[in-house]
Amino acid sequence: MSVLVGVIMGSKSDWITMKNTVNILKELSIPYEVKVISAHRTPDLMFYYASNALKRGLKVIIAGAGGAAHLPGMVASKTIVPVLGVPIQSCALNGQDSLLSIAQMPAGIPVGTLAIGKAGAKNAGILAAQIIGNENQTIRNIVTNFRAKQTQDILDNSNPQE
């Protein structure tokens, strides 16, 4: 299968968070690519990547960024491929800056904003799979099985003292 999800991040330092996205995409057998792209530091590359995403067949772009987290919004401004933003937990403001930068988009250019940090990164991967699953029966089945297993694992380990 060709690449369906583009996972991008503003810096290599975001990888510790964004590897949680990649791990779940692997677990769900979703073909992905991963790159460091920054709206601030590599604006031409960001522009090129976003402009070509649709014709390259990407179905979802997941963009992680911290601090002045403009990457998800700027990518969203150049494509109609849905963009999911993952706020990286920054040192200075604990990710509040990242969260607000990603969430507070002007009306007309949406970014689907996830939670700060690792949980948001994992959920971005699951949400991407769910979006693609609307049109892809194989991926829909994979997500359904993932959910069922997750539930069963809790039921099988429901005694916190064990």
Ligand SMILES: Nc1c(C(=O)O)ncn1[C@@H]1O[C@H](COP(=O)(O)O)[C@@H](O)[C@H]1O
């Ligand atoms: N928010 C952005 C963008 C962007 O939005 O274009 N580019 C880099 N960054 C963020 O800067 C933080 C610090 O980066 P460094 O660790 O490289 O100094 C990272 O969390 C990155 O996402």
